[in-house]
Amino acid sequence: MTKKRESTGFLIKQRAFLKLYILTSIEKERWYGMQILDELKAAFRPFGYEPQHSEIYRALHDLLEDGILTRKKIIEEGSRYKEVAVYSVKNKDEAKAYKKLVKADLDRGEQLLRKALKDNFS
């Protein structure tokens, strides 16, 4: 697990944030490569945050390296030869444990931001 690298003790890192979203998305259904990418971008745009493709790929790669996800190639529907990568959860316990860590970091971050708003603007 890469928890240590992802937390400086300040706010959650973008990488962990994206890993969480990817995990949740893959838990819901088998996941075809980058279909989520545009969904994520659209979801965050109103918040002024637009994750880069490269950053999302790195998050995905981390999850494969951590052994939480697995990838296989299948023949694309409607095609005879074209292969696409499909991702699924390999280790449900590790996925659950990772999400629990990230949740704690999100909760902590929310508290820290709320404290800053209170301390400096009230």
Add this chain to the structure above:
Amino acid sequence: MTKKRESTGFLIKQRAFLKLYILTSIEKERWYGMQILDELKAAFRPFGYEPQHSEIYRALHDLLEDGILTRKKIIEEGSRYKEVAVYSVKNKDEAKAYKKLVKADLDRGEQLLRKALKDNFS
């Protein structure tokens, strides 16, 4: 102003967060060097965040460079020769404008974290 460098569009940067706290502290009273440092560390400790001295110094230096703060040397109380640095707000309008920017980033971050908690854990 260094807004651009401080925001990747994801969450607020530690540097901006510390600049905000330093500014608020100096607005309240004249500020003797690093007296705030231990207060800040103690305040954030329950949140698992312990800013480093070097990071706080850099935040202070940024505020001087931005022309928001000014520094002068005075003779320490009770001493005949020992000089200490005292910081004060140089440009109230710029201080106000900077805090407004940071507030928007804090609000946005709080919304983003709340969204992540909702999207992934409910």
